[in-house]
Amino acid sequence: MIKNNLLLSALKGNVVERPPVWMMRQAGRYLPEYIALRKKYDFFTRVQTPELAAEITVQPIDIIGTDAAILFSDILVVPQAMGLEVQMVETKGPILPKTISNSADLAALIVNEAAESLSYVYEAIKVTKQKLDNRVPLIGFAGAPFTILCYMVEGKGSKSFDKAKQFCFSQPELAHDLLTRITEVTIQYLRNQIKAGVDCVQIFDSWSGLLSPNDFKEFAQPYLLKIANALRGESPVILFPKGSWYALEDLSDLNIAALGIDWTIHPALARSLTHNKVTLQGNFDPNHLLKPISEIEKEVKQMIDAFGKDRYIVNLGHGILPNVPVEHAKAFVQAVKSYK
């Protein structure tokens, strides 16, 4: 029933006329229409007000013409729902005043009722689906357990998340306990998003690339596969383990429909590591959107040629940057649409 079915076809591995395109953080900070709303409502008001979240979600469909919408929200609503305060300082990133460092902190976390408390997300999904009117599919999302642990332990953004990693390495039992709790909430949270109407889900492991291959296998992979396994048959799952190119082969799992990659791995190598078993998504360096439009067009063509048009979703390798001109974002999407 969805008119533009390219994303779901690509996730199924079907042959498509051209690959679908969307951009991580496409609903947001580079769009004047978004900036206008940001001036009126603070971050969590935008996230928690279904009408606003839905309006922001649909903006890039109307303005940029992407082939999918992704719900405007934040991965840190899960720590919030689990009982941790999250302050969002505009352009500065998140602060969690209370962090997790021992078993008492862990015991105080909300698990069973956490996902249910995020009803504003499910409501935003319903409103968004109405606004989209079956034009394009809607992507739901959550942070991966390791990435959520990073914020819950570190308490803020970081280049290296040393404190969070040291928590894992020096107190592995506590870390696994925390990861298990986050996984449980995340499965229920994504399941509720699917029930509310999203057509597929993406899991963002934004910081997994800080782990060695062995540590990824211990602290990231089991929880990712557990989530993907739990959602089998309910929704296609896109997994974006940013920077963890070394895990692509292990993650080419039957329960994962697509793997996102960043620009530090060549498409051909990503294909070879995944044995063409999954759809790949990525991997345009967002900073390349500052190049002249003629070069963006050329590079998009080269990128699609390198991935191949099937089992491929065109995207950036990370979120779109605030200073990207809207015309350049449009040119990126248009270059995919005119791919031959």
Added chain:
Amino acid sequence: MIKNNLLLSALKGNVVERPPVWMMRQAGRYLPEYIALRKKYDFFTRVQTPELAAEITVQPIDIIGTDAAILFSDILVVPQAMGLEVQMVETKGPILPKTISNSADLAALIVNEAAESLSYVYEAIKVTKQKLDNRVPLIGFAGAPFTILCYMVEGKGSKSFDKAKQFCFSQPELAHDLLTRITEVTIQYLRNQIKAGVDCVQIFDSWSGLLSPNDFKEFAQPYLLKIANALRGESPVILFPKGSWYALEDLSDLNIAALGIDWTIHPALARSLTHNKVTLQGNFDPNHLLKPISEIEKEVKQMIDAFGKDRYIVNLGHGILPNVPVEHAKAFVQAVKSYK
């Protein structure tokens, strides 16, 4: 004439009884003896006073027992020598109030006389060599041109150096002009360090891993190879292109004695990509030094087994962290020394 010749043997590819070990940032913030000096002298006083720099350089040889000393200094002395002010805010990182954004900024940079003006570095090397008294070799160093460009354009540390990358992508001619100037100064700077007495040099490309393989080939690799080529026959060159695992094969060049790697690539893959043509250095995650000593010992043994004892220099995959207990650093080094 150097009594402990393990590092230079490993750089030559000779068979050794055990691999040498040193740690990036081994002279510094985790050592109480360093912290005592930090309380008395500000950062650039420590760097620019040969007696102090030499004392700090030798501290880990006496206290931790590493097989090499690395000069206490900073990669940002090169932008300073080229005419840019660098402020070092303790625990906050560097600030460059004036950055490079156009050709006038570029034209104002000092090139010809820059390396000569760093005489305090060469003096520190001479004092250090006296203090070391041929116990272990002394490593000199410089930042790689791309990494120095990152700071000169961005003006501060960053997770993603978007401004610096956008400068490269939107003004490539200016970027290459800047990289060429930095390369010229760096060659002269390293040559002067060698003349003053360092036994080998390391080039830190701390941010090259933010580049795609193609962009690395354009903005990092040519300048790295130019430096290595210029120093041929004068000193062994260790190159540490952090995060740029994808470039290991291309960098397995005759003029590069060793390649440093971080923990995101398995030793066996690094060996295979470099066809055993170069010595490898790394790749212990510094956060693993927070594990119990018995585990550090076990992991060091596993790491040496994975790399093989020859053509290998034991090191961390990044600088040692401020909160590592001195006993753990000692255990890391001791585990290498008792490797069988």
